[in-house]
Amino acid sequence: MDIKKTIDLSWDDFDELRDPRPAETDFDQVVETALSRRGFLSGVLAFGSGAVAFGSGLMGSTSVARAQSSGFDFEPIGIATDFDIHVPAGYQWKPLVKWGQPLFSEAEGAFSPETGVSVAMSDKVFGENTDGMELFEVDGAQVIAVNSEYVNPKINLPEASEGMPANVDEVTLLKNMQGVTVMEIADTGNGYEVVVDSPFNRRITHETQMTMDGPAAGSALVQTNADPEGMSPKGTMNNCGSGKTLWGTYLTCEENFNGYFGTTGEMPEGEGYSRYGIGGEGRYAYEKYDARYDLSQEPNEPHRHGWITEIDPSDASSTPVKHTALGRFKHENAEMVQAADGRVVVYMGDDERGEFIYKYVSNGTWAEGQPTDGLLSDGTLYVAKFNPDQTGEWLALTPESTSMSLEEILVFSRMAGSKVGATTMDRPEWIACNPLKAEAYCALTNNKNRGLKTNAGGDETPVGGPNPREANNYGQIVRWTPENGDHGTIDFTWDLYVMAGNPEVHADAYAGSDNVTTGNMFNSPDGMAFDTKGRLWIQTDGDDSNEGDFAGMGNNQMLVGDTETGEIARFLTAPNGAEVTGLCWSADRKVAFVGIQHPGGSWPDGEGKPRSSVISVWREDGETVG
Ligand code: FEO
Ligand code: CA
Ligand code: CA
DSSP: OOGGGGTTSOHHHHHHHHSOOOBOSOHHHHHHHHHHHHHHHHHHBTTOOSTTTTOOTHHHHHHHHHHHSOOSSSOOOOOOOSSSOBOOTTEEEEEEEETTOBSSGGGTTOEETTTEEOGGGTTSBOOSSEEEEEEEEETTEEEEEEEEOOOOHHHHOTTOTTSOOOSHHHHHHHHHHSEEEEEEEEEOSSSEEEOTTOTTOEEEOTTOBOEEESTTTTOGGGOOSSOTTSOOOBOOOSEEEEEEOTTSOEEEEEOSGGGGOBOSSOOOOOHHHHHTTOOSSOTTOGGGTOGGGBTTTOTTGGGGSSSEEEEOTTOTTOOOEEEGGGOOSOEEEEEEEEOTTSEEEEEEEEOSBTOOEEEEEEEEEOOTTSOOTTTTTSEEEEEEEEOTTSEEEEEEOOHHHHSSOHHHHHHTHHHHHHHHTOOOOBOEEEEEEOTTSSOEEEEEOOBTTTTTBOOTTOOOOOSBTTBOSTTBSSOEEEEEEEGGGOTTSSEEEEEEEEEOOOTTTOSSGGGOOTTOOTTTOOOOEEEEEEOTTSEEEEEEOSOOOOSGGGTTTOSOEEEEEETTTOOEEEEEEOOTTOEEEEEEEOTTSSEEEEEEESOOTTTTTTSSSOOOEEEEEEETTOOOOO
16 A cells, blocks of 8 residues: 555554455344344433434424523533634633643743744653643642644654655654643643643653553563563553543553554564554554564564553653553543442443453452552453343453463453454443443444444444444444442443434434434544533544534534433534544633644644644633533
8 A cells, every 4th residue: 555645544544444344244134233223222322212313303393492401501502613612601711732832941942833843852842632631639739641642744744745754853753742741730820821840741752661560561472672571661652542540640541553563574473463453554654764663573562552551640750650451452541430349440442443342340449548559450351242132241351251361361452352252332432430420431433334344353343232323423422330330340231321413414313312403413422521510521523524414513522411311512612623632620620621633724823833732711700610
């Protein structure tokens, strides 16, 4: 393939170009499931009525009536198609930090609106493509950790005609645009700003020295020429969603790590490469300039990525830890809660078409002030099976259940999940747990292959259960309630909180559930977080063309959901081109910090390059926003 033509592809499309998926093989099963979904759907939609989901004349009037009786403390806003941010009346916003902004005074002036960031200062500024983030209170300071997911080479590399790095310096520049930024922020009287030169400030990149723990640490699968012990991996990459531990550390989640590896020679053998989309030419050709990314020289280097990595935001000299016990896949985020008996539970999605949802449960227990040793290195990894009757169970991934060694289960978790019959999902993005009751929500963003193609492991993707629409272009949010209201249990029941859709264009299941209206419609739910009031904030990363199936949806957006009534209201619209991703709040909850990734135009400066940024949003009357 012509690698240069791949720069503009989505990650999933890039993977499929390198490793085409076979068409679904069990045609009869697909047809049977699709035909039976009509009766089935009415049961799984939490706020649907069946008749509404499948289009009767009632839908419009019901929807409008619901939209007019907003139970939220803001007036929902309309769609936007411009290159600006919009928030409800009574709210204000301003940028907190933009790509290229200095964290240290030595990097003042490092960003140019015409040329971007200099290589020399590229690890001393806020990174590109903001994603998951969490705020921590440390000795009275507010410290925020923010992921920088990937790069936009055509923007980040002004000299490269087609967005591909042409030398080692350009590879270094791109690598430093990714990773994590830890920085202190403070309300200066003019809103929140970065505290330049704070001792908390830190960049974590592809090059940061790390350690590994858990059963796969030190195994032959993660040993390299540079690290024959397999205990000292370097760097974290493609940091997508986030998590916060109960004990106040940051979890950064390595998602599309596979695309950074390529081979200049013979491809190593192993089923694990293709299942993870590893092989051929790397997305950015790093392998041509750095042997670490060259599979023919370092076949195990990709096994050292795709993990949950823990960072202590209170100590800028601390060494991040990759936790192998939590499995290796395209990690979206990590939502930590506690089981009734005190064990630690982490819910995690694997964002690729037809991949799985996982849960880790520690063996040890934790309480405030207790040591945390072993809590993320000694436990059991489970994968979710959703049954059509709205029950489900967590299947333990063990040597007995998979016929794989524990090290193999963790490094090749996808293959272990396939062996036990996990449910193939419509791209699991963020998982968020309700702080007021025992339930978890997962955004299943979309899946154009549903019912049409297998996943990368050859598992079929039948229409049904929590993935009820063929070629699902809108997405849905599934939620589950663990048995006995205890996140540590094996069994659960599930339903769909919302099925996104377009009631203006469709009158069938693609119109969405009846809590989707002409006044709040959206596609591709992605980021999610609960606030202290038990409201679910939903961020989108979808098609913002405002045409065809997506007519009337406008730009990507952030909505707020009432999980009791099902009502959903639009709160914010992003600049055209951007997705909304990452959400956390100031310590006093009076300011929401919201990530705006890959904006179009020249947002937010109005001239020069567009700059991915985190913005502050607050109420004019000084009340809390979450
Ligand atoms: Fe990085 Fe699945 O979003
Ligand atoms: Ca995402
Ligand atoms: Ca997404």
